Amino acid sequence: MLHIIERILKPFILSAMDPNEIKAMIENGMSNLVVNVDGDGTHFEALIVSTEFEGKSLIERHKLVYGVLGDAMKERIHALSLKTFTPEQWDSQK
Amino acid sequence: MSDATEKIESQIKGNKVILYMKGNREMPQCGFSARVVQILDSYDVMYETVDVLSDPDIRQGIKDYSNWPTIPQLYVNGEFIGGCDICVELFQSGELETILNPA
Numbered sequence: 291m292l293h294i295i296e297r298i299l300k301p302f303i304l305s306a307m308d309p310n311e312i313k314a315m316i317e318n319g320m321s322n323l324v325v326n327v328d329g330d331g332t333h334f335e336a337l338i339v340s341t342e343f344e345g346k347s348l349i350e351r352h353k354l355v356y357g358v359l360g361d362a363m364k365e366r367i368h369a370l371s372l373k374t375f376t377p378e379q380w381d382s383q384k
Numbered sequence: 385m386s387d388a389t390e391k392i393e394s395q396i397k398g399n400k401v402i403l404y405m406k407g408n409r410e411m412p413q414c415g416f417s418a419r420v421v422q423i424l425d426s427y428d429v430m431y432e433t434v435d436v437l438s439d440p441d442i443r444q445g446i447k448d449y450s451n452w453p454t455i456p457q458l459y460v461n462g463e464f465i466g467g468c469d470i471c472v473e474l475f476q477s478g479e480l481e482t483i484l485n486p487a
Contacts, residue, residue: 348466348469348470348473348474349464349465349466349470352452352466352467352469352470353451353452356452356453363453363454364453369416369454370454371468371469372469373469
């Protein structure tokens with residue numbers, strides 16, 4: 291009986307994610323970056339400034355971040371809004 | 385090739401502008417899908433939509449096809465343009481207009 295309940299509840303337990311957890315995953319998976327993540331447990335917004343984005347299209351940049359997040363992106367993060375900048379682009383934003 | 389992939393390929397090839405979304409143009413079922421519909425509606429452009437909520441095979445199939453984990457997904461002239469964030473950025477920079485109406 292317990293394992294049935296666990297199976298039913300698992301997706302809901304897993305679905306709550308801390309923005310800091312996402313921040314840490316991105317920081318571990320990429321180099322040379324500044325990242326800020328906000329969110330409510332399932333919907334998140336990340337602002338990432340990294341030299342790794344240099345010479346990459348928006349699609350390539352987003353794929354890079356999705357790749358770092360791996361299965362979490364498929365299973366635990368319902369929505370992640372991304373803003374990606376190279377340091378140069380970020381400077382010109384200010 | 386799976387049935388879903390075959391269907392997706394023919395949809396993408398058969399429509400100049402096609403949006404895979406949750407819900408439809410009149411009633412989007414997700415804020416991100418609604419945002420892209422709003423952007424496309426601001427241009428004088430014909431586009432097709434596919435509701436992924438009504439077909440689980442397409443819902444998973446389109447993610448595999450583009451190697452992109454989220455919905456919505458916009459395709460123009462057979463090419464994957466991006467999800468909601470990218471559409472918004474391309475809209476704001478004016479690039480999307482160029483993509484939709486090549487000179």
